[in-house]
Amino acid sequence: MxxxxxxxxxxxxxxxxxxxxxxxxxxxxxxxxxxxxxxxxxxxxxxxxxxxxDNKQELGVACAKRCMDELFVALRTIVRKGDHHAAATLVAFCVELARWTHSNTANEPRINELVQMINSERKDVVVWRESRLHGLLAEILARGNDSGEFDIEDVIDAAQTVHASLMLFQLQLLMGMYELPELEARAAAVANLILRGLQTRS
The missing domain is CATH 1.10.10.60 (Homeodomain-like)
Known part of the structure; x- marks a missing residue:
């Protein structure tokens, strides 16, 4: 061979x-x-x-990263789609984040044990995930600044703040409380509320 x-x-x-x-x-x-x-x-x-x-933890991390890579591909496709304004892109980003979290955990709650292990024992994986999400959000916000849609002084800080405001849509343990259409509607509503603070004042 x-x-x-x-x-x-x-x-x-x-x-x-x-x-x-x-x-x-x-x-x-x-x-x-x-x-x-x-x-x-x-x-x-x-x-x-x-x-x-080498061990079960490394295997679990590899599974989690592979799953998260699927999320990043979906979000990156939304972010880099050239025919959307930044505001519409942000709404689509938030809705996809909620949809992905729900579809991966709502009906299979035992996968949350893996999530809990990573959150408690592998902070490096958490930081890796957060930094990638922050980077994608920063792309949206920077594009909005360039197009005149947004008026943001510090894009990186704003991206981190926007991400923090989306925490509900990343908490796997809560996904079983919502039907997907309700969660998507909440994500869109939160995104539109965020946009009020980002958009240029006329």
Whole structure:
């Protein structure tokens, strides 16, 4: 097998492991899942599983980052769509953030165990996530400044403040309280309230 083929095979195996681990975390929870069980789901030995991930925490982090990458792709597509004004982009960003959080957790509450582990034990992952969200929000706000829609003195500070105001739509533990249409409507309403403070005064 060539080096390229071996690398592709290893990546396929890693993806398969992540698929199996995520399915188990969603069904049984992070706390009750073991590396041996995940190895069994992936039809490999535990020793082989440890060749790819040092421990369950690293496997959980890899699952979470893969899931969050899907969110970032969706949000980046919204942010960099050229035919929307900054105000409309901000509303779409907020609604997508709420939709993604709801769709990933509302009906599978056991995945929240993984979220709680990361929040308590892996602050580096939390910082990584926050910085990427801040960066995307800053892009929207800077574009609004450039177009004259917004009048923001400190875009970075404003992006962090906007992100803080969207915390409800990122709290996985609360998603079961809302039907998706209600949550999306709340996200749009919050975004429109934020816009009142950002828009240029005539």
């Amino acid at each position: 060539s080096e390229v083929s071996a690398s592709a095979a290893a990546e396929d195996t890693r993806t398969h492991i992540l698929d199996c681990a995520e399915a188990r975390f969603r069904t049984f929870g992070y706390g009750k899942s073991t590396m041996a069980e995940i190895a069994g789901d992936a039809h490999m030995s535990a020793a082989n599983l440890y060749r790819y991930f």
